[in-house]
């Protein structure tokens with residue numbers, strides 16, 4: 001029997017980024033009433049929070065977008081291969097405008113708790129101002145990499161100038177002529193450094209671990225290229241849907257480093273390097289990520305190519321990734337990051353081994369060797385990926401269990417969507433979903449969630465009860481696959497992908513590494529067999 005309890009909305013989602021927009025589309029298409037809450041002042045998710053100079057997508061524009069409307073894909077025009085934050089945000093406004101989504105969106109609303117009311121079989125969602133809304137289906141659309149991690153450095157709060165996380169860049173901050181210290185050297189810093197170095201008086205990057213970095217090769221969208229893209233959207237969407245990382249690459253290519261003569265390997269790597277993007281990994285050889293020796297050869301090539309741009313041998317040494325395989329951490333794409341270190345106003349400090357960071361002072365940053373004075377400190381220290389957003393609010397399921405308590409030791413789920421003990425809760429790209437081109441994964445997840453809801457609506461089912469044994473199987477399967485990957489090769493591999501950037505948590509398997517395409521197939525199999533991972537009541 002369907003719930004007789006009156007609710008404010010059929011579905012409530014938190015998060016007005018790509019996932020929230022996709023949810024509005026697919027829920028509305030299914031005839032559901034839907035409300036999206038977001039604490040931000042604008043839609044956009046990642047693209048409204050990450051306003052640091054140089055912020056851009058690392059996926060190419062033509063597949064870093066929502067695909068549910070062929071009309072929208074034809075109407076929108078990108079200006080460059082990797083659009084910057086303002087352009088991505090404009091695109092999301094275009095989607096919301098054209099699809100008349102705004103009436104479903106409530107901004108400036110921080111949700112602080114979500115409680116499952118067992119007697120009524122509904123979710124009660126509470127905002128910071130105490131207002132509540134009820135729904136039958138509660139969807140976390142809060143993003144995979146959205147909750148900033150601010151390390152607890154000694155002296156935090158003492159610095160007199162602006163000190164903020166990279167995802168909270170203050171609007172209108174004038175950094176021209178200023179001395180800037182950046183802690184962290186991940187994908188964010190790789191994008192930010194070249195841009196801020198243009199006008200800052202001085203920029204110092206405090207790096208703990210060096211990265212493998214591949215060239216982005218930014219370029220303008222030409223009319224010919226746009227025409228070709230727009231004529232091939234069905235193929236592009238299909239390629240992403242069937243790609244191991246949800247991206248538009250033609251892989252497998254049908255050759256391996258192991259099976260290719262060494263000179264030919266070098267020729268092919270050399271030929272593909274200037275193309276930019278992740279094509280270097282996906283469209284050269286099929287064994288880069290699976291064969292240790294092939295990975296070593298490709299990794300050495302990457303190191304040689306990236307460091308030949310750096311003049312100072314000491315800086316080259318510091319920028320050399322050591323102790324972990326290529327692609328075991330998410331490699332950033334380079335927009336003149338290495339060249340920035342050739343500028344007189346850019347300095348690199350190794351806080352990994354040479355001079356660990358001791359504390360933040362009133363005037364800057366102290367390492368074991370020296371005091372560095374700054375006007376601005378940027379904490380480009382990453383995010384609590386996959387679980388951070390959900391754990392930032394109090395989500396209570398059956399018996400009042402808190403989701404963050406359930407995830408204390410293992411951040412388990414069923415396919416990144418369901419959690420046992422949390423009826424009618426659905427996550428878009430939750431923990432143990434793949435790490436892939438996000439719009440692709442988001443749409444696949446959202447279609448899956450709405451298919452489950454459609455079944456419940458059609459059959460008069462009130463509750464979707466994820467099964468604990470299905471969760472245990474997915475957790476075990478995800479761990480088993482992880483053990484077979486590069487990510488399981490030693491301590492140095494640990495990154496946000498393992499939740500290893502959190503002081504208060506043991507590293508854990510947060511990502512399904514069995515291939516996004518395989519995962520999307522599993523979602524479809526689940527739909528076709530009536531969602532065997534959950535019980536309905």
Ligand code: NAP
Nearest residue numbers: 056057058151184185186187188208209330380381382496
């Ligand atoms: P990140 O890759 O996690 O990098 C954080 C940096 O801060 C690392 O260098 C890390 O060092 C350092 N760090 C963290 N805690 C520290 C501590 N206590 N002491 C010293 N150093 C510390 O974060 P991110 O650069 O923001 O990127 C995160 C992810 O977001 C990316 O991998 C990517 O998926 C996504 N992203 C995407 C784009 C894009 O697509 N264009 C742009 C930005 C971010 P260790 O490496 O030693 O831990």
